[in-house]
Amino acid sequence: MSMTMIGSLFGIATLLFMFSGMPISFALGSVAVVFMFLFMPASALDTITQNVYEEMASITLLSIPLFILKGAAIGKSRAGQDLYLAMHVWMGRIPGGLGIANVFACALFAAMAGSSPATCSAIGSAGIPEMRKRGYSPGFAAGIIAAGGTLGILLPPSVTMILYAVAAEQSLGRLFLAGIFPGLLLVLLFAGYAMLRYRKEHALALAAYERSGTESPMLARESFTRREKFEMLPRVLPFVLLLIGVMVALYGGFATPSETAGLGAMLALALIAVIYKVWRARDVAPILQATLKESTMLMFIIGMSLLFSYVMSYLHISQSTAEWIVGMQLSRWILLATVLVMVIVLGFFLPPVSIILMTAPIILPPLKAAGFDLVWFGVLMTIVMETGLIHPPVGLNIFVIKNIAPDIPLGEIIRGVLPFVVLMLLAVVLICVFPDIATALPDAVMGPVSVGGGAPA
Template identity: 75%
Template sequence: MMYGGATLAIMASGMPIALALGTVAVIFMYFFMPGASLDTVTQNVYEEMASITLLAIPLFILKGAAIGKSKAGQDLYSAMHVWMGRIPGGLGIANVFACALFAAMAGSSPATCSAIGSAGIPEMRKRGYSGGFAAGVIAAGGTLGILLPPSITMILYAVAAEQSLGRLFLAGIGPGLLLVVLFAAYAVTKFKAEYRAAQRAYAADPAAHPILAKEHFTMAMRFGSLPRVMPFIVLLSGVMIALYGGYATPSETAGLGGILALALIALIYGVWRPADLAPILESTLKESTMLMLIIGMSLLYSYVMSYLHISQGAAQAIVALQLSRWLLLAAILVMVVVLGFFLPPVSIILMTAPIILPPLKAAGFDLIWFGVVMTIVMEMGLIHPPVGLNIFVIRNIAPDIPLRDVIWGTLPFVLLMAFAVVLLCLVPSISTWLPNLVMGLPSR
């Protein structure tokens, strides 16, 4: 209790998360652990971070930065728009699909929101879609960046839970597609409602409304949109084949993806000069440094918790409550939701894993399946206040949309994610069938 209270107090002071976790860990090491422990702080941090799996993180960030800083997002969105223009709400669906594909290439939620939203939101608003709807679609679509592989959040969960990263990546594909379908279905429903409202307004006042306009795209225009997009689809497919076909480890796959992404933007967009590459490398360095610092301090924080038997005691206290397995799961997910009000997914995973995973494993839950469920719950945290990282990304690229409209626009997607979690609890095979098919049943 004292450890958690000290953590909350220091975080409330405004100190960065990484420094807050490291400060708490060092203070408790000084007062409650042998004096020699302080001499091993750097050694402990280094040993905890010396993981071949964590090596994939900066390399996937490089791949995402290369794609995100180029015009790949706009080209991908344009291609989706042209191909789905005849479907009711096709522009909204195009944004969802573009977010899903870009997320699978970049592995970053903010990058997906920024890349697709910078093109998608102005286009939706120009065609009469409400600001809240446009913002909600992009913000929710961006959350797929931490669910669809390669997901940096899942890499960290695999390390914290000591689970197979390849199996975890595969387990996220089914639920990711489920969310894409749910988001697309809502986009159609919402479009029809706004279209009917526009028709009623037109009947009362015959002034042209952009949403009533019909767009026509020829087959030549459709196929003409593909050449700039197909190389990145090939990149995504190649990375997945290399990873799941057993041809390369996750770290090797990340390195291959980063190099190929740099090669593609050089060939397609002419991004090869040092001045062009500088923003990509700078973004990669900043994000990687920040993330690795959080990881290192979080692992030190977890080490102190384990040494002082805080995590074991908390896990035993949870077990002692003798909750039914589903009530236990519900209580843990509610805790994750509350933490999502204040913390990013990276910190939630690394801070809670030592406490929540042992009771869940003892209750018979599949930790791969739980990793997917937890990821979706943390996705909800990206689009609900007060933190809602994606909300602030949207505000940055569309400052003319009131914050109130952005929040109301995202709430239906939060409910859809909650529905997906319930569905995964009722039908776990949505997540587990693909890894079992590709990699076989897990050993017990």
């Protein structure tokens, strides 16, 4: 059978298994096993366990459960609510300060927890009711939290970045650093939109009051004393210091990523024990259960995705597809745009973990041949995959928000997040035009890349 026929059958089988309703890990594993049985030596089936083990025997992947433990420890405590309240108190005087406070709280919590759904749940459970109580429209409030939660897979420590580092064979430290400035760019774009949207809603509320006397909570003024502001700091500063300490340990050369993840997890458990008195077995058990459940699910997806990629490579499907893409002789920017559009479409149906591990063997060789820096591209790909968390039909964060605020219609939530999708795509364009946004910090800290041509000129 020709390579084209095998590749076509492989793609069709993958789609059929995916749309059968089967869990993603089982779908990918089933496709891999079927094609091993049909097109690989019979002895290959005897080495499935060995292949999965060897593919996953990466010290970098060891950091994933530890980062998840760190995120679970913070997410299961009141850290998210305290962080949100502190931001609200300090930004209360800024127009749209409550919305901006939610954006910054999401960014800081995402940087500590590394999980988008956890960020949405922790910050949204307090932030959405408070914004609605003060007159923010339900869709606007939902959009801020859903979009803010996406920062969890861009700002370090990011599980998505860890997987990309493994798949692309790139430095995890460079990837973490490369995500910081783009993450801050998104924070500024989201905060700017929150301020503009607030001004619009405030103007409409004021017009309604002048026209008919209808009062809105948005017209009420709120202020906090200096004492109230400083009283909020003791509950927040330890977690900010935790974040800084983990980054210093990683980039100061004091610890490897896996050691840093373990350090962060232990410090997070110690902090919630001291600050929130979470140290008894019944208090810690939900944290460990959540960590075990999420880690097992994620590692199973990773294992089956790596087996899937191994079969593609053995049958030369990924190599042939990459050669075909190179052979089309597309201009480098058309090639990049085509790849990113493909990632957006895949984001309609698949989580970022599967997208990275399934597509990396196919898309990275042509991009590298075109002279793109794969660390720089990793940032772009991550932002594009983030949009998949807030656009239908999957939109995981949308359904997290729906669970937090079930009375907000799903259509209104979707309309609320769409402006943030546009802002994220704007960020992609800005990083393409000004690649130093992603490359300047890793180059400054770890030195310029010696090979690969850097980001596109």
